[in-house]
Amino acid sequence: MRVGVIGGGQLARMMVPPAIELGLKISVLAESEGSSAGIAATAVGDYRDAQTVLDFAETVDVVTFDHEHVPQEVLRALVDAGVAVHPGPDALLYAQDKLRMRERLSQLGLPVPGWAAVETPSALDAFLAEYGGRAVVKTPRGGYDGKGVRVVSSATEVADWFGDGPLLVEELVSFRRELSQVLARRPSGEIALWPVVESIQRDGVCAEVIAPAPASAGRVADMAADIATAVAENLGVTGVLAVELFETTDDRILVNELAMRPHNSGHWTIDGSTTSQFEQHLRAVLDLPLGATGCRDPWSVMVNIFGGLAPERMPLALADPTAKVHGYGKEPRPGRKAGHVTAGGEDLDDVVFRARAAAAIFED
């Protein structure tokens, strides 16, 4: 069985180990030489070019993704050519376009922040007046890790964004914490969920994840699981789905964002679950039975490493024999996600301390 991944980032990279373990062939269509997933890169080319992607697809049994940026017309060309594509274009649309996602989830009656599509500054100002004077404006497409997102109190703050189609404006949610529910779904319908996790962001970027989310057993976990399952089933998601959630100060759970691929909030599963999100994604897109999603430790904590993993610091980072250090094989660059550390154990304070301590070794 041959899996093809479009995009050569760290998510594609982390699909390679479970592909090797399962005895699969994996190949990657990378954007450039020397990508994070370079060890599996069998082609280098532009994922926006239909012929490039079709040629790549001929070498594999199923096509999946490292990112959501493959244009709909390219995805449709694959499907028209009879290629198995997971997730498919009809589902992926809602991870590509935040406005379409908000429309669809609202139609489904799923809990979302107050939102509107605004095409003019006056429409945005009207929304601001209705929602207490501050709101979040998002470009519907292309944003990630805080890019394409601004908190504004006046339409003038996004004056540069108008004129290129409608913008999404959302209520500035008063939330207690951010959660993430990751699951996988097979084309034949089977779903497996990991426990809901707490995701701690810094500057709009995921910094730490605690699994399971503290004090989430019962109502919070049930709501998160129900919402994510409804999203997966109604949108026809195949492969891994991450549903980013707000737990509001008034005890609601609202959907923030969707990602239809392995997600930073699921990296802990490599070390902390019987089946990692990367193995599960491969199983799901190949329509193989899903693996068990139980936790290996009462608590797992993942801390991202930004910048780079200087080799001379590896001995110190590995000095804690239980710290699992992961590097993405990228050239160092300030602020870049370069790796992560996962720790596990029975005492959450201790686990947080150990994960942070190992990750901090690489800080400048």
Next chain:
Amino acid sequence: MRVGVIGGGQLARMMVPPAIELGLKISVLAESEGSSAGIAATAVGDYRDAQTVLDFAETVDVVTFDHEHVPQEVLRALVDAGVAVHPGPDALLYAQDKLRMRERLSQLGLPVPGWAAVETPSALDAFLAEYGGRAVVKTPRGGYDGKGVRVVSSATEVADWFGDGPLLVEELVSFRRELSQVLARRPSGEIALWPVVESIQRDGVCAEVIAPAPASAGRVADMAADIATAVAENLGVTGVLAVELFETTDDRILVNELAMRPHNSGHWTIDGSTTSQFEQHLRAVLDLPLGATGCRDPWSVMVNIFGGLAPERMPLALADPTAKVHGYGKEPRPGRKAGHVTAGGEDLDDVVFRARAAAAIFED
């Protein structure tokens, strides 16, 4: 940090996932195209040719091995050229030559079966007379998985083996079971041991492994650990060392064979231990701190898959969501080690059943 592995078999293949996870670069000098470790093969060539191996070594920071067959003169040429080689030739000699191994372990006072070096049929017949009429004859070099080993009651049964240097003859040990003690040792001396395991052979080939070995806590585990540690330290082993042991019917622990590389009896660690033998081997040969060797489950059971992993049987093998199925990406061939399954849990009978059931799916 760049690790180079000589040999493209499944042991090299299984070093690739932890290399990717740790952010290392790994490359393989494979015997042929399409090897099990092909995804990391940066060169194809003859490991018996010093120049081929020297050229490969120039691309990496440390050279290690998938097998023990690299000739001493090639290993020495690497060392003379200033290449870091782990395990080094002085240690590897004892995994290459069973006669030298028996001599050295006897000198060290470590427990071994009765043995002799015999160059003539009459010397072998004399040994047979002394040891009850039956014994095990081994070619000192090149044997593995039961090859180069014969149980004989007369020198005529190995008449074809004489004339090419001394043979090793060993007492036919009356053993209760076979054990294996796997550890890793860094060049700087740190050692980490996994628990001693029971290894069940069929036709001279490892078929199943139970970790830890049942009823081994205490005396048996201590003896196994002490013996393996003494071997590692006295022979200057770096990287993973597997010491195959006999537990005799009169309650002795004797050394059977040595392997200075990840070993079939350690495959369970991929799923069953905080640190797999493959990750540990990489850490050890790079002289990085060793990882924790604790067990993730009270019991882990590994069952080998022989022949091949027919893709159409994967859904059935993965139907048990906790079974971890590993394929080596080899062309199917009768009797060939093609993969393995590991299961874990609290009830040994149940774990054995589940591991065997998943592996049996691939049987003809």
